[in-house]
Amino acid sequence: MRKLYLLLIPVFGIFSGCTKSVSNEESNAAQKRADEFQASIKAHRYKPVAFYSDKPIDYITNDNEVKSETDLWIYVKEYIKDDVNYFNDNGTVTIFQNAVKMTGNQSPTITADYGAMVVGKEVMFNFVDYNYVPTQYRLEQFDDAYFTVYVDGPAGSKLYSKFARVE
Secondary structure: OHHHHHHHHHHHHHHHHHHHHHHHHHHHHHHHHHHHHHHHHOOOEEEEEEEEEEEEEOOOOOOOOOOOEEEOHHHOOHHHHOOEEEEOOOOEEEEEOOOOOOOOOOOOEEEEEOEEEEEOOEEEEEEEOOOOOEEEEEEEEEOOOEEEEEEEOHHHOEEEEEEEEOO
């Protein structure tokens, strides 16, 4: 019996070492993805083009109407729909408000910080919400034309925001 325990010690060591290297590999892959995303959006302009949920939800919960919908674009504020976001090289984003401006903020541009980082195995994206308040999103996907990020929504949903490159 004692030999069995002595044999199991190295086995546990091997498996725990493999788990750690997989974690490091996942972390390295996430960091590579974060770096690629950050490089992809730098010095480019993006416009919001879609807002949706991964499952049907009642997005406005404090009214008398109960809906079950996934396309949430109708809830995007008009002043957000015409914004263009320019991701500067220095980690700031310049938000051009264009014709429709946020009530109470008539400035032609708003500047905020942005950045991609890794938390655990996920790529997080620090950006702003619809009130231009700093918010952390999860990166869903990106390519040369679009990127999509999301936050957790009501009823266990994910709320996706999709941005298209405009140039």
